[in-house]
Amino acid sequence: MSLPDVAMVFAAGFGTRMGALTRDTPKPLLKVGGKTLLDHALDRLVAGGIARAVVNTHYHAHQIADALASRTAPSLHLSHEPEILETGGGMLAALPHLDRRILSVNPDAMWAGDADPLGILDRNWHDGMEALLLLVPVARCGAYSGTGDFDMAADGQLIRRGDAPHAAYVYSGWQILRTDRLARMKPGKFSLNILWNEMNAAGTLFGAVCDRPWIDVGTPQGLTAAESVFLGEG
Helix, strand or coil: CCCEEEEEEEECCCCCCHHHHHHCCCHHHHHHHCCCCCHHHHHHHHHCCCCCCEEEECHHHHHHHHHCCCCCEEEEEEEEECCCCHHHHHHHHHHHHHHCCEEEECCCCCEEECCCHHHHHHHCCCCCCCEEEEEEEHHHEEEECCCCCECCCCEEEEEECCCCCCEEEEEEEEEECCHHHHHHCCCCCCCCHHHHHHHHHCEEEEECCCCCCEEEEHHHHHHHHHHHHHCCCC
């Protein structure tokens, strides 16, 4: 099974956990190893053979547009949101430029260079899935203070943590998603969690594990941790 041809890259958010670092700069344009988080994500897509990407924008949108103006690959479309729409609403607004099966990517989710997130998603996808979420074992997560998002059944179906004190895996921010359910949603602000819950109930929400170091680059501590990894200091 080949990877989808198009990816949705989330770049609209306020990055509030970064504090002063995102007062005048959108989080996707913060740099690790001399390269923006957004460019790190787009470069991984290009390396994986993804031809097109839709990048949503809202906060400091003009800066993101300017930063991407000189990129030649992948082919880019900017989906501007006058009002912030969250993950689901933002993807629905971009749907005319997407396909029935897409990748979605959070630029603030980073691995060390030897990880193969796209290859793992590609090898684990099958037609019975509506979504395949790339997961990371909690022990492999850097700058992460949560208690996990999912456990996983033997067949790969996901089990939400719910009221349990912890779960084994964290959602990495990368997934393959069929957009059929999305297309039936009403425009507006909503989270992809709504679709995941429906898929979970239908038995079509699955996970695949990338057992490589992963960093939540959502805080200043995460930015420092990512810089250390990419400079070979940790």
